[in-house]
Amino acid sequence: MNIRKAVLIIVLLVALAFISPVLAPYDPFQSIAPPYQSPSLQHLLGTDGLGRDIFSQLLFGLRITLIVSMASSLVSLVIGLLIGLASSLRSIPSQIVSALIDSFIVIPPLLIMIFIASIMGPLLYSEIIAISLSYWPQVAKTFRAETLSILQRAYIEASVAVGGNTLWILRKHVMRNLGHVILANYTYLLGVSIVSEAVMSFLGLADQRYFSCGMIFRYAFIQGAIYYGMWQWILAPALVITIISYILFEISKDILTK
Secondary structure (H helix, E strand, C coil), X not given: CHHHHHHHHHHXXXXXXXXXXXXXXXXXXXXXXXXXXXXXXXXCCCECCCCCEHHHHHHHHHHHHHHHHHHHHHHHHHHHHHHHHHHCCCCHHHXXXXXXXXXXXXXXXXXXXXXXXXXXXXXXXXXXXXXXXXXXXXXXXXXXXXXXXXXXXXXXXHHHHCCCCHHHHHHHHHHXXXXXXXXXXXXXXXXXXXXXXXXXXXXXXCCCCCCCHXXXXXXXXXXXXXXXXXXXXXXXXXHHHHHHHHXXXXXXXXHHHC
């Protein structure tokens, strides 16, 4: 049931990423009203300092946030899975890979994101790369531990005794038992990536040609949302990020614990 919930949530987020701009009543880049208007029926979240509709910005920004998060989560998952499997094998190269994981896992993800984004510049693809390369060590560590646990089971020893090679065992036994771990890690990475995208955008490390939930934060502070008392400008993207991330974290935890 929890796996079905996770799949359903991911499908809904993908659908939301495609349909959210269609629901926007205005062009988020176009000035259509006086600046700093309070919420009304015409502008549900008011307007920003340039007279642009904040609600439309939020809907367009949600798409960018979800696209960046889904792409970076997938890349991070694949890297972590491959490195985790490689480090679980009993050989000298696997020990080197394991040491590599331990070396990277102690580096704060935010430092990695800042370092990569400062080198590649504030672009959409650099944001995806920065986030995906920040969380693969945690994923690799999880897959390594789970794979080592599977390789110690009796039927694995029986497979080795009858001549099963390493690749065959990984494909036939290990990967089949990692399905729920893969889904749980992707769900967790999706929640983490949404928060990370918001942080990078707020710090000015994201592509400023597009709106995202984090970029709305940045514009709100730059254009004086607190000074003008426009708390909905700040709270709206904060609630969207918090609710979606919390749901993803809870589903990921339920998949692993049940």
